[in-house]
Amino acid sequence: MQPTLTVAAEDGRPVAPAAPPAEAALVLRGLTVSYGESAAVFSVDATFPAGAMSAIVGPNGAGKSTLLKAALGVVPRVSGEVTVFGTPLASARDRIAYVPQRASVDWDFPTRVRDVVEMGLYREAGLFGRLSGARARRVAQCLDRVGMADFADRQIGQLSGGQQQRVFLARALAQEAELYLLDEPFAGVDAATERAIVEVLAALRSEGRSIVAVHHDLATVRDYFDHVLLLNVRRVAEGPVATAFTAETLEAAYGGRLSTSHVGEILPAGGRA
Ligand code: ADP
Numbered sequence: 001m002q003p004t005l006t007v008a009a010e011d012g013r014p015v016a017p018a019a020p021p022a023e024a025a026l027v028l029r030g031l032t033v034s035y036g037e038s039a040a041v042f043s044v045d046a047t048f049p050a051g052a053m054s055a056i057v058g059p060n061g062a063g064k065s066t067l068l069k070a071a072l073g074v075v076p077r078v079s080g081e082v083t084v085f086g087t088p089l090a091s092a093r094d095r096i097a098y099v100p101q102r103a104s105v106d107w108d109f110p111t112r113v114r115d116v117v118e119m120g121l122y123r124e125a126g127l128f129g130r131l132s133g134a135r136a137r138r139v140a141q142c143l144d145r146v147g148m149a150d151f152a153d154r155q156i157g158q159l160s161g162g163q164q165q166r167v168f169l170a171r172a173l174a175q176e177a178e179l180y181l182l183d184e185p186f187a188g189v190d191a192a193t194e195r196a197i198v199e200v201l202a203a204l205r206s207e208g209r210s211i212v213a214v215h216h217d218l219a220t221v222r223d224y225f226d227h228v229l230l231l232n233v234r235r236v237a238e239g240p241v242a243t244a245f246t247a248e249t250l251e252a253a254y255g256g257r258l259s260t261s262h263v264g265e266i267l268p269a270g271g272r273a
């Protein structure tokens, strides 16, 4: 299958089809990742559907970030397979955009906001290489989409946490990817930024793109996501949120770390199927 990046709108801006591909966005088969003796992710099977918003949920140290990095190929797998839109990861890397956990980025690095977003265009040198005006317009469009158009010339380190997260989302938008992998996109951001990011992700989904996000806030899983993987080194549960995100699966993933009243808040009104 041809990447949809080859399709371009009038202004040279590549567009993705409104209908998601028939193949699952991301399939993991027997994925095991280890940093040393013990496995951080052990024998995980998961199928994240195309054109949907999927969450990866689990306690601290459950291997959520590791699983995303293995899905990107930036940490090596001990064993297992990663398939992206039905093709091996190696031939699908340019269909994936990644937004790392904000805490993992060195924000003292002196870079302007527009330069961070422009990094997202690196794959499209052929399309934009000599068209610096077109590049600048694309950067401005992506910043506008996340409400950061007025910050293009600011140093990234001078922004608030929420603003930095929006800029990283703008960089991912510039990539025009089909699969967006985000690591805790709402961690440490203000409520307005959270709403803005949710809106952008919902718009991506309505364009037929696929989103897989590590998510730490159990209270919003049902509102934001279609599909969920509960992870605690191993797969605890996976499927549509309505069936996979229950009191039983939360208990299995978190053990004694969630109180009964906490689960009641997360799964109100009959959610405890
Ligand atoms: P989560 O994102 O669910 O909090 P991580 O994927 O970050 O979990 O980490 C899973 C486990 O792997 C943890 O025990 C963590 O300490 C360990 N780990 C993560 N990254 C590294 C690394 N670069 N080197 C060694 N151990 C790591």
Ligand code: MG
Binding pocket: 064, 065, 066, 101, 183, 214
């Ligand atoms: Mg993490």
